[in-house]
Amino acid sequence: MPNRYNVNSKNKITSKTLIYLIIIAILIICICILNFKLIPLGIALFTVLIIYANFTNKKRMAELSEQLKDLTLDVNTAAKTTLINSPFPLVIMDTAGNVIWKSEKFVSEFGNLNINDELNELINRIKSDIDEEGKKQKGSINTETVINEKTYSVLGSFVQSRDKSHKKEQEYTTILYFIENSYTKKLEQKIEEEEPSIGIIMIDNYEEVSQRISGELKPQLIAQVEKYIYEWAAKYNSLIIKSDRDTFYCIIEQKYLEQAQEEKMSILDDIKQIDIPDIVQPTLSMAFSNDGNNNTEKMESTRAVLDIALGRGGDQAIIKKDGKYEIFGGRTQEVEKRTKVKARMIAHALKELIQESDNVLIMGHTNGDMDSIGSSLGIYRLSKTLGKEAKIISETTGIGIDNFIEEIKKEEEYSENIITVAEAENLIQSNTLLVIVDTNKRSYVEAPSILDEVSRIVVIDHHRRSTDYIENAMLTFHEVYASSAAELVTEIIEYSQANIELSNIEIEALYAGIMLDTKNFSFKTGVRTFEAAAYLRKCGVDIIKVKQWFRSDLETYQTISNIVSKSEVINQNIAISIYEENDPNSNIIAAKAADELLTIGGITASFVLGKTDNIVYISGRSIGDINVQLILEKLGGGGHITLAGAQLEDISLEDAKQELINRINEYFFELEN
Numbered sequence: 001m002p003n004r005y006n007v008n009s010k011n012k013i014t015s016k017t018l019i020y021l022i023i024i025a026i027l028i029i030c031i032c033i034l035n036f037k038l039i040p041l042g043i044a045l046f047t048v049l050i051i052y053a054n055f056t057n058k059k060r061m062a063e064l065s066e067q068l069k070d071l072t073l074d075v076n077t078a079a080k081t082t083l084i085n086s087p088f089p090l091v092i093m094d095t096a097g098n099v100i101w102k103s104e105k106f107v108s109e110f111g112n113l114n115i116n117d118e119l120n121e122l123i124n125r126i127k128s129d130i131d132e133e134g135k136k137q138k139g140s141i142n143t144e145t146v147i148n149e150k151t152y153s154v155l156g157s158f159v160q161s162r163d164k165s166h167k168k169e170q171e172y173t174t175i176l177y178f179i180e181n182s183y184t185k186k187l188e189q190k191i192e193e194e195e196p197s198i199g200i201i202m203i204d205n206y207e208e209v210s211q212r213i214s215g216e217l218k219p220q221l222i223a224q225v226e227k228y229i230y231e232w233a234a235k236y237n238s239l240i241i242k243s244d245r246d247t248f249y250c251i252i253e254q255k256y257l258e259q260a261q262e263e264k265m266s267i268l269d270d271i272k273q274i275d276i277p278d279i280v281q282p283t284l285s286m287a288f289s290n291d292g293n294n295n296t297e298k299m300e301s302t303r304a305v306l307d308i309a310l311g312r313g314g315d316q317a318i319i320k321k322d323g324k325y326e327i328f329g330g331r332t333q334e335v336e337k338r339t340k341v342k343a344r345m346i347a348h349a350l351k352e353l354i355q356e357s358d359n360v361l362i363m364g365h366t367n368g369d370m371d372s373i374g375s376s377l378g379i380y381r382l383s384k385t386l387g388k389e390a391k392i393i394s395e396t397t398g399i400g401i402d403n404f405i406e407e408i409k410k411e412e413e414y415s416e417n418i419i420t421v422a423e424a425e426n427l428i429q430s431n432t433l434l435v436i437v438d439t440n441k442r443s444y445v446e447a448p449s450i451l452d453e454v455s456r457i458v459v460i461d462h463h464r465r466s467t468d469y470i471e472n473a474m475l476t477f478h479e480v481y482a483s484s485a486a487e488l489v490t491e492i493i494e495y496s497q498a499n500i501e502l503s504n505i506e507i508e509a510l511y512a513g514i515m516l517d518t519k520n521f522s523f524k525t526g527v528r529t530f531e532a533a534a535y536l537r538k539c540g541v542d543i544i545k546v547k548q549w550f551r552s553d554l555e556t557y558q559t560i561s562n563i564v565s566k567s568e569v570i571n572q573n574i575a576i577s578i579y580e581e582n583d584p585n586s587n588i589i590a591a592k593a594a595d596e597l598l599t600i601g602g603i604t605a606s607f608v609l610g611k612t613d614n615i616v617y618i619s620g621r622s623i624g625d626i627n628v629q630l631i632l633e634k635l636g637g638g639g640h641i642t643l644a645g646a647q648l649e650d651i652s653l654e655d656a657k658q659e660l661i662n663r664i665n666e667y668f669f670e671l672e673n
Contacts, residue, residue: 016538095171122145194255195254200247204282204284236256257319260610265286267552287306305320325467357456360435362435368585376394424450458475477492508546511546564577566578574606594621
């Protein structure tokens with residue numbers, strides 16, 4: 001900076017003197033033209049002026065240089081003084097861990113402490129930052145560290161050291177300022193701890209309990225349930241407001257909510273201590289969220305979380321924080337709802353949506369089964385009956401389902417109405433209705449890309465809701481008590497009042513869907529399941545023909561038998577086996593083998609792993625004592641208490657098996673604690 005100023009100043013002085021000399025020279029020449037005798041005098045005078053100007057310039061430049069030297073010295077002295085007497089602890093180090101210099105404040109602040117570990121950690125962090133920034137010559141440092149229970153912001157810079165020793169690893173010199181911000185951190189922590197979360201607590205089966213209990217006992221039962229809720233709220237200093245006969249709103253500080261989390265939301269189990277002989281056990285669904293910039297947004301987020309809890313069968317608490325979900329409970333079997341009011345309302349609403357649409361697209365989940373195909377055929381027939389163009393999106397292949405798809409396409413009507421994803425994208429219009437059956441997960445539908453292109457969406461599903469559920473559906477018929485999506489679609493057809501005439505293949509497909517998910521009416525079968533089956537029987541279903549769709553060929557049967565024979569038992573009653581062949585039908589074979597393992601005495605849960613390319617499929621089955629859904633959810637899967645699945649990518653079968661065993665152990669550890 002001083003040099004640049006010096007050069008500029010010198011240029012200015014020289015240019016001004018030159019202008020003066022030129023003017024004087026012109027005047028002298030003019031005088032000499034008028035009188036030639038003055039020429040020698042003019043030359044002598046001009047020479048003297050040049051000598052004087054040169055002498056004066058040199059003198060001025062010397063004075064200016066001296067002033068600049070003094071100014072530079074003053075600035076350097078001030079900078080050094082500021083550095084030495086810095087009000088913040090300051091240290092200069094190299095990335096080898098050597099302390100080059102430290103300020104008096106650093107010595108007074110940390111002199112009695114052994115902070116080598118903290119400094120080494122900082123140096124390693126700085127090295128990492130330098131590596132990430134591509135070995136820069138210099139750069140800034142901004143990080144945090146804790147020393148003697150105090151929090152410090154560490155600011156500074158690093159420059160590349162001269163490599164005189166020709167080391168392979170380049171060293172850097174760093175200058176670090178330590179600014180204590182413990183008080184600020186404590187304030188931030190206090191604000192975070194006292195930030196309110198909004199919760200909703202709902203009695204899951206209020207209607208069912210009310211219907212089955214006598215009038216004089218009903219107030220006593222409700223009073224006991226409310227007592228548990230209010231006592232739980234008082235324990236965590238939270239505010240409870242009853243908004244409806246079965247719904248309570250809760251305001252709870254984050255630190256108390258974390259305490260409740262540590263105790264595994266114990267109220268879920270406490271509420272089951274209410275002794276009600278021969279009556280459905282009351283359970284709670286709880287939802288909490290602090291996501292949102294204001295209370296209105298937090299309430300909307302909490303309602304969405306409650307929908308997930310209810311969609312997963314209730315009897316659980318879900319806490320959403322920073323976009324992540326933590327789930328507690330959910331070990332109780334779903335209770336079938338006897339009222340069919342909702343089914344009638346859904347049937348009427350779906351009928352109106354179809355009539356208002358230009359066309360209808362229907363799709364199930366990837367690797368579709370008889371339930372998703374049968375449900376799709378039922379919605380297709382409803383749409384056609386209402387006079388709308390309808391197409392089924394399906395690229396499903398696999399054992400058993402291939403033959404069924406081929407049989408469907410033999411029907412003239414279906415030969416061109418079962419289409420691929422690419423064909424479906426060309427049929428999307430502004431008023432297209434998309435009906436999704438047998439799944440509620442965005443990532444698990446047959447064509448996820450179509451979800452983003454269609455604004456009118458209907459979801460019909462019976463699986464427990466995941467956090468990846470389809471949020472923007474106009475209409476959702478989601479009942480986890482139902483045995484299958486085919487059961488729900490059958491109820492819609494029955495109550496639609498549209499005079500629907502199902503074809504034989506459609507009746508068989510719906511009945512096959514119910515049979516598949518109930519394992520021949522053995523699992524998850526309620527009164528309404530038999531009523532739906534009875535309706536299809538009345539429509540003329542050929543049960544013998546349906547059963548033929550489930551027959552395995554000899555080779556497949558031998559494969560399943562081999563898988564069963566190689567199974568191992570852990571925890572005394574859980575069977576695990578691996579299908580080692582890289583088979584495109586491994587998911588179907590694994591599911592059938594898991595079903596077969598449950599027929600063995602003493603086995604209450606089974607898991608079978610299979611692999612297709614780089615994806616490992618896990619099928620889980622249970623007789624109800626063990627919640628296979630909670631276990632496989634830990635691996636990113638889902639399903640029901642008695643039937644669930646998961647998919648893992650880029651992992652070996654043995655590693656996937658070990659991950660599964662770890663999650664099973666976690667499940668039992670959580671049960672015990």
